[in-house]
Amino acid sequence: xxxxxxxxxxxxxxxxxxxxxxxxxxxxxxxxxxxxxxxxxxxxxxxxxxxxxxxxxxxxxxxxxxxxxxxxxxxxxxxxxxxxxxxxxxxxxxxxxxx
Amino acid sequence: xxxxxxxxxxxxxxxxxxxxxxxxxxxxxxxxxxxxxxxxxxxxxxxxxxxxxxxxxxxxxxxxxxxxxxxxxxxxxxxxxxxxxxxxxxxxxxxxxxx
Amino acid sequence: xxxxxxxxxxxxxxxxxxxxxxxxxxxxxxxxxxxxxxxxxxxxxxxxxxxxxxxxxxxxxxxxxxxxxxxxxxxxxxxxxxxxxxxxxxxxxxxxxxx
Amino acid sequence: xxxxxxxxxxxxxxxxxxxxxxxxxxxxxxxxxxxxxxxxxxxxxxxxxxxxxxxxxxxxxxxxxxxxxxxxxxxxxxxxxxxxxxxxxxxxxxxxxxx
Amino acid sequence: xxxxxxxxxxxxxxxxxxxxxxxxxxxxxxxxxxxxxxxxxxxxxxxxxxxxxxxxxxxxxxxxxxxxxxxxxxxxxxxxxxxxxxxxxxxxxxxxxxx
Numbered sequence: 092x093x094x095x096x097x098x099x100x101x102x103x104x105x106x107x108x109x110x111x112x113x114x115x116x117x118x119x120x121x122x123x124x125x126x127x128x129x130x131x132x133x134x135x136x137x138x139x140x141x142x143x144x145x146x147x148x149x150x151x152x153x154x155x156x157x158x159x160x161x162x163x164x165x166x167x168x169x170x171x172x173x174x175x176x177x178x179x180x181x182x183x184x185x186x187x188x189x190x
Numbered sequence: 191x192x193x194x195x196x197x198x199x200x201x202x203x204x205x206x207x208x209x210x211x212x213x214x215x216x217x218x219x220x221x222x223x224x225x226x227x228x229x230x231x232x233x234x235x236x237x238x239x240x241x242x243x244x245x246x247x248x249x250x251x252x253x254x255x256x257x258x259x260x261x262x263x264x265x266x267x268x269x270x271x272x273x274x275x276x277x278x279x280x281x282x283x284x285x286x287x288x289x
Numbered sequence: 290x291x292x293x294x295x296x297x298x299x300x301x302x303x304x305x306x307x308x309x310x311x312x313x314x315x316x317x318x319x320x321x322x323x324x325x326x327x328x329x330x331x332x333x334x335x336x337x338x339x340x341x342x343x344x345x346x347x348x349x350x351x352x353x354x355x356x357x358x359x360x361x362x363x364x365x366x367x368x369x370x371x372x373x374x375x376x377x378x379x380x381x382x383x384x385x386x387x388x
Numbered sequence: 389x390x391x392x393x394x395x396x397x398x399x400x401x402x403x404x405x406x407x408x409x410x411x412x413x414x415x416x417x418x419x420x421x422x423x424x425x426x427x428x429x430x431x432x433x434x435x436x437x438x439x440x441x442x443x444x445x446x447x448x449x450x451x452x453x454x455x456x457x458x459x460x461x462x463x464x465x466x467x468x469x470x471x472x473x474x475x476x477x478x479x480x481x482x483x484x485x486x487x
Numbered sequence: 488x489x490x491x492x493x494x495x496x497x498x499x500x501x502x503x504x505x506x507x508x509x510x511x512x513x514x515x516x517x518x519x520x521x522x523x524x525x526x527x528x529x530x531x532x533x534x535x536x537x538x539x540x541x542x543x544x545x546x547x548x549x550x551x552x553x554x555x556x557x558x559x560x561x562x563x564x565x566x567x568x569x570x571x572x573x574x575x576x577x578x579x580x581x582x583x584x585x586x
Contacts, residue, residue, distance in 0.1 A: 106270035129221070137404045150448075156460055164269045172400060173400050198374050214290070474498075
């Protein structure tokens, strides 16, 4: 899975019928310092994420293993909202509580 | 899914029989500023997109989950035409109405 | 799918039994100006392509959706020979007739 | 598979129900000199790895072929802890015993 | 498929049970001049390759289409040992006989 921040919402009224009911978010990939890597992806959502949150998303066929995305033409799905990331040296890379 | 702009049409009379009936478009990948990233892809179409439009496309096995592309040797499919992208700060990254 | 030019042929007498009978070509990926991108791939062929031609190839599981490559350990297959690519402004990016 | 070092742990209380019970690790990809490549990935674990270890992880649908990850929206799984890597010239690229 | 040279062997005693019996090799990706591209991958083997040989490997779900790797959490498999690569102009890019 990849780390990303939710930075926007994508509206598309004309879409494949199998995508009806899905919400699409614009995600910005993050690097190992939690900084933007410069790449983006548009993902469906299986967890009720919101703009600004740091999330994990799955790509490829794994993105279709949620109840929301099963058998749909969707190749990226947010499947977790991150609370915290702790490092080997005991430090904290990220904590949602600290924003 | 990835953001892209439809920039051309691809004609191929000699192709795998399973591809008969599909239309192929040349897409230019877009970055988080809606600028070309420098990479291209050729995609099938499940939504009736047209040259110049900003679209979402799915890659890999997800590209075969539309009725048009099921079981075909196709690894990229346009599955939505984007109306608008709104950012976290309330700004608009893209609006089809504004071109 | 990706745009590529067929630049060579690959011979491998020792290979997985499931690959018997397939022909492998060396492809050079092309960019949006039809120039080499610097990356290569070795692909099977479902359309009878020849060295020098500009082709489309499918990757991943989609590369196994042709009759020739079904259930084989093959992750890239040429599935179309391109006749022409026309751009949004009415110009021609590529025409096989013009070489 | 890719070579990586386990550099952290990822906690996510809000996640897709199918992910319950999986542990997620932050991995740093390694290059051919065992140095960080600059890219990261978050992976599930099928072998009981720990922070600091050098591991192999599988991506895509292959990441779902373990008993722990079967049919889950998971696209990267640690499936081996590396003991040693020996090179063609008889040298050792890596040995766990030597740290 | 990708071109690579086998540069080492990987030993991992602690691994997912489904990987028992597979041999893992360290591969160095090659470019269109047969020079190292700077990226590596660890692959299983379905053809009995050896260190120093130039091989083709398949990635993703295609890497699981050999008898050795079926249903295993393996995303890269060597499936051919290359004898020769001939170019469009009649030249030879690679010949195993010439080393």
